[in-house]
Amino acid sequence: xxxxxxxxxxxxxxxxxxxxxxxxxxxxxxxxxxxxxxxxxxxxxxxxxxxxxxxxxxxxxxxxxxxxxxxxxxxxxxxxxxxxxxxxxxxxxxxxxxxxxxxxxxxxxxxxxxxx
Amino acid sequence: xxxxxxxxxxxxxxxxxxxxxxxxxxxxxxxxxxxxxxxxxxxxxxxxxxxxxxxxxxxxxxxxxxxxxxxxxxxxxxxxxxxxxxxxxxxxxxxxxxxxxxxxxxxxxxxxx
Numbered sequence: 257x258x259x260x261x262x263x264x265x266x267x268x269x270x271x272x273x274x275x276x277x278x279x280x281x282x283x284x285x286x287x288x289x290x291x292x293x294x295x296x297x298x299x300x301x302x303x304x305x306x307x308x309x310x311x312x313x314x315x316x317x318x319x320x321x322x323x324x325x326x327x328x329x330x331x332x333x334x335x336x337x338x339x340x341x342x343x344x345x346x347x348x349x350x351x352x353x354x355x356x357x358x359x360x361x362x363x364x365x366x367x368x369x370x371x372x
Numbered sequence: 373x374x375x376x377x378x379x380x381x382x383x384x385x386x387x388x389x390x391x392x393x394x395x396x397x398x399x400x401x402x403x404x405x406x407x408x409x410x411x412x413x414x415x416x417x418x419x420x421x422x423x424x425x426x427x428x429x430x431x432x433x434x435x436x437x438x439x440x441x442x443x444x445x446x447x448x449x450x451x452x453x454x455x456x457x458x459x460x461x462x463x464x465x466x467x468x469x470x471x472x473x474x475x476x477x478x479x480x481x482x483x484x485x
Contacts, residue, residue, distance in 0.1 A: 260415070289472070298378075298461050298475030299416065312472050346415050355404045355465040355473060363408075363415030 258282070260349050260364035268370045269337050277332040277367045281349030287311075288330040289361065290322055291346040299346055305330055306353045334369075342371045375399055376464050378476030386484050391449040393479045395462035398443065402464040406473070407436065407447050410459045419460070420447070452483045 261280045269275050281288050287306040291299035304312035305324035319335045328349075334341055348361040355361065377396045385391045397405075403424055408416035422429045422436040422445065429436045435448040449456055462476040 296478070298376075298463075298477050299473075300475070301472040304472060314472065348415070354467055355406070356467045360418050361473065363417065365413065365415050 260347055260362050262345075262347050262364040262367050264367060265365070266368045266370075268372060270372050271337055271339060273337050273371075274333065274335050275337060275369060277334075277345050277347075277369070279330045279332070279347030279349075279364060281328050281330070281347075282362055285349035285351055285362075286328055287350045287353050288324055288328065289348045289350075290330070290332045291348065291363075292316070293344040293346055293366070295343070302332070304353070311353060337371045339371050342369060344368050375474045376462060376476040378462050378479060380479060381477070382480040382482070384482045384484060385452045387452065387454060389452050389483075391447075391452045391456065391481055391483070393447045393460055393462070393481070394444065395446065395476050396442075396444045397464045399464070400443070401466050402474075404465050404467045405436070405438065405445050406463050406465075407434075408461040408463060408475075410461065410478075416461060449481075452481075454483045454485050457481060457483050 263278045289304040290302040293299045301314040303322040308324045322332045324330045344366040346366045348363045350361045406421035407419045409419045410416040420431045420434050424440050433450045438445045459478045461478045463473045465473045
């Protein structure tokens with residue numbers, strides 16, 4: 257069984273550019289969440305989507321946006337990139353919303369974004 | 373505002389020893405406390421989780437101890453092995469439908485062979 261997949265694996269951009277990161281959830285999972293993990297820190301919540309609707313947003317500027325498609329895959333978009341956006345961007349999928357033993361979040365390997 | 377505080381930042385333990393990582397939380401509404409293990413180049417993976425109505429949960433060599441009154445919980449790794457070398461994150465959330473997971477800053481664990 258395929259786990260959560262993310263593309264690309266690595267990405268190098270320059271300040272001011274735009275980036276799109278992609279995530280495919282585990283088959284059957286309807287909820288996708290995005291996290292930013294800066295080096296040496298824990299993941300920070302950016303967005304959660306369920307059934308194509310935004311159901312949660314973390315403390316990130318409007319330069320960050322996301323969407324979920326009918327097949328439950330998701331995109332994270334970041335505009336006007338800043339040096340501080342350099343991080344590992346993680347996607348996680350779960351069956352439904354919420355946390356718990358019966359609704360584990362499974363994380364993908366992440367996309368490493370470097371902004372020069 | 374850091375809602376989950378984790379210590380130590382890094383830990384070195386001899387093979388066969390006990391690794392202990394501690395976490396403290398602030399929000400008493402949290403009712404789900406997972407621990408994640410992350411290897412280099414991988415995303416975090418759920419290791420073990422506990423709810424506040426239980427004081428201890430054990431799965432193999434991994435045990436979570438939970439102290440609700442102190443708002444603290446800890447991970448114990450018994451008989452630590454070199455393969456346990458990874459970064460460990462404690463986390464907390466509410467099991468409501470729209471809630472997110474709050475992660476600690478992580479502990480880099482190295483088990484000496």
